[in-house]
Amino acid sequence: MKLKLNYIKLPVLLILVGFLFGFAEKRNNSRKVSEVKVQFVTGENLYVTEEAVNKLLIQNDVAAAGIDKEILDLNRVESLLNNHDMIENAEAYLSLDGKLQTKISQRKPIGRIVGNSSFYLDRNGHVMPLSSYYAARVPLVLGVDSSNVNTAYPLVDYIQKDEFLTRHITGVKRLPGDKFELEMRKLDFKVYFGKAENIALKFNNFKAFYKKALQDEKLETYKKVNLQFGDQVVCTKK
Template structure:
């Protein structure tokens, strides 16, 4: 019986490939983490810095050069970063050269509460602490607490998404009955909004009034503009 090398050639090659793959995988897993790279989405690192992220990872023994790739729990790292007060979302992965890559989206404040307690209201309607690194230029929220600030969230969001209102409105005051009064950047009259409802109608009426009064050079003659009736603008002169 002749020995046929072709019969065992393919199985031998398969075993060899499997051995080399396993050996390579074992060596790769045994490698240590080769540093940390922090990337801020949209290029913004206003409220949390790269140094703060690295410090957080080091304190929790994540960024240590002694940690092997095989024991690094990427889900734990993401959870750790997402628990930071200034981080909205974090994605973590390892690069081919063993560097820990982190992509971070920061929380975005759209209003700042002032008074007995100071905090931001972020774009998701959640309370956000103030930052020691940066102060956001957003409308000031008066008469609000962490318990009732969500009542103002639809109003603050509407203003944040409107260029004209963002440019002109600097303050939002909560009045009894969950009603609101607005302050303008350049004009000294107040806007009485009432409840935060029918905002499209109320603000469209206000824009029409503002444009006409500005053309007539009468903006300085008013001390109060009432929008609570929705279908009309009621003005009180000085």
């Protein structure tokens, strides 16, 4: 009888051990990050990729699938991402199913500086390096560098926010005295803007001139359009 009981106890014991082992493993896994998910704001061009973000987190021992949730520092994850040259803002949080979610908004270039060194000017007026993943279609900015890029920012920023100007202006050139000249798409004439002041007034005058000259089929007859006087447009014919 005792022999039979011993035979019965052994399978029960093995089942119990297996159950406890499985329970412990399941509980341990529930304490770990199951996946790292990178989400970019919809519609943005990828100046940095999901693969690059994951690699950054792994290389800095900040986050990876399988890491214990208790040692995961979300503030450090956000700080690391926000210090990336291509990222404007990042948020990190854990979902209920154990996934580390990162929501990333990238920096947005509004102009590309061309000269001894090349870089972008972003929408906040800061220097932004070029991306190896994507080249932005923005106006070229000449005659400035990182030390005086702020002189061109108000003008480039205004152009970027205006659909008509974005469609027609391809270049911004800084001249001596912090004055500017604009390059037009598909048109021969130069637009002399003068200093980056009274910007809205000058561009409103330019739009009125452009509309009238287009109606009169005279756009091709000009070689220079001068906006520096603010309240008027002075044109020079070919």
